[in-house]
Amino acid sequence: MKIILLECKRMMGRMVFAGFVAFILVFSIYYSHRNLVRYNLDEQGITWKDNLSEARKASEGLYLDKESMEDLREDANRYGYVNGENIMELVTANYGKSLEELSADEMEQFFQTRADTIHENLVSDVNNDYTDEEIVNFMDKAKSLSTLSMGYAEGWKALEETMGNFVFLLVIVISVPLLQLFGRDPAIKMEEMVRSSKYGKRQLDRARIIAAYLTATVLYACSMVVYFVIIMLPFGFDGANQLIQSNARTFFSLYNISYLQQFLWNLFRGYVVLIFMVSMVLMVTILIKNILASGAIIAIFMVMLVIFNQIYLYPINHWFTNFMPVKMTDFWYFYTGNELYRIFGLSISCMSWSIIVSLVLSEGILVTGLIVMHVYRKKGLSGY
Numbered sequence: 001m002k003i004i005l006l007e008c009k010r011m012m013g014r015m016v017f018a019g020f021v022a023f024i025l026v027f028s029i030y031y032s033h034r035n036l037v038r039y040n041l042d043e044q045g046i047t048w049k050d051n052l053s054e055a056r057k058a059s060e061g062l063y064l065d066k067e068s069m070e071d072l073r074e075d076a077n078r079y080g081y082v083n084g085e086n087i088m089e090l091v092t093a094n095y096g097k098s099l100e101e102l103s104a105d106e107m108e109q110f111f112q113t114r115a116d117t118i119h120e121n122l123v124s125d126v127n128n129d130y131t132d133e134e135i136v137n138f139m140d141k142a143k144s145l146s147t148l149s150m151g152y153a154e155g156w157k158a159l160e161e162t163m164g165n166f167v168f169l170l171v172i173v174i175s176v177p178l179l180q181l182f183g184r185d186p187a188i189k190m191e192e193m194v195r196s197s198k199y200g201k202r203q204l205d206r207a208r209i210i211a212a213y214l215t216a217t218v219l220y221a222c223s224m225v226v227y228f229v230i231i232m233l234p235f236g237f238d239g240a241n242q243l244i245q246s247n248a249r250t251f252f253s254l255y256n257i258s259y260l261q262q263f264l265w266n267l268f269r270g271y272v273v274l275i276f277m278v279s280m281v282l283m284v285t286i287l288i289k290n291i292l293a294s295g296a297i298i299a300i301f302m303v304m305l306v307i308f309n310q311i312y313l314y315p316i317n318h319w320f321t322n323f324m325p326v327k328m329t330d331f332w333y334f335y336t337g338n339e340l341y342r343i344f345g346l347s348i349s350c351m352s353w354s355i356i357v358s359l360v361l362s363e364g365i366l367v368t369g370l371i372v373m374h375v376y377r378k379k380g381l382s383g384y
Contacts, residue, residue, distance in 0.1 A: 153239025
């Protein structure tokens with residue numbers, strides 16, 4: 001255990017740790033500020049505090065139905081600015097037109113229209129080419145949503161809004177100190193020789209691998225706690241049990257889950273990405289044995305993934321990028337993409353399968369690194 005702690009300390013020196021903490025605080029505060037600015041009405045002199053306070057009170061017992069839409073059309077301020085905007089966004093997402101343009105029948109058939117739109121999208125999706133049975137299963141989920149609470153949940157919406165970007169940046173930053181574990185640098189070469197003599201090379205390598213995953217896990221957990229608190233505090237923690245369909249970005253999602261469940265899914269998915277990156281860094285540094293060269297290779301790999309994520313090509317996306325860090329932290333996609341994998345006659349959602357494959361790849365990458373290390377050591381190559 002002592003050697004593991006020593007390796008952890010070597011990775012996270014005081015300056016490195018101070019820089020990491022600064023990064024977490026700066027980006028958490030930045031995203032919090034960006035989320036709050038949207039609620040300011042400068043021309044009217046109304047601050048985000050006023051709007052959020054009004055929204056919390058006006059949303060009590062509020063449901064998206066014909067009655068609430070009629071009330072809102074008669075009086076735009078009936079439910080406050082925030083709640084009114086939320087309902088307007090859902091109406092536009094569902095019908096492609098404003099609330100003022102809706103007929104009484106359209107208001108009455110609001111959720112049926114949502115189900116019809118989902119069905120049309122499923123049938124017209126040539127990439128997935130769903131079977132009749134798959135469409136029936138999807139539509140059962142779509143039709144199960146026949147009412148929607150519009151209770152206050154602005155904090156959870158803000159949390160999910162920027163979480164993907166934050167997790168992606170966090171994973172990259174956590175990966176940087178890991179480069180020195182197996183990367184060679186003249187400044188640490190003597191220290192490595194001393195520790196190898198004291199503990200044995202095999203034990204040292206094993207301790208480094210454990211230290212990598214342990215340090216990454218602790219940093220990820222602590223960072224997400226800080227991010228969660230800083231983002232949520234100005235909004236309050238109300239609305240954890242509200243359905244994610246009350247957010248326009250996930251209105252057509254077939255996952256009838258709460259904002260708290262969505263957060264936990266994203267948190268876990270982000271951790272899976274972290275495990276993948278730790279394994280990748282370890283393997284590359286074992287192969288290259290140079291900090292700068294290893295960092296350059298990983299940077300090129302990440303840039304390539306970003307490019308693939310921008311240029312959508314279904315085969316590449318389906319069989320490669322869905323399991324890679326960039327796409328995996330694009331959390332919104334997994335709630336609305338409805339992508340399936342057919343494995344041994346079973347239809348498995350991309351939400352679940354991407355996590356399974358990413359974990360398997362992480363293990364495979366680490367095992368590859370260990371095999372290379374064993375071969376190097378057996379052949380008596382330098383550094384092993």
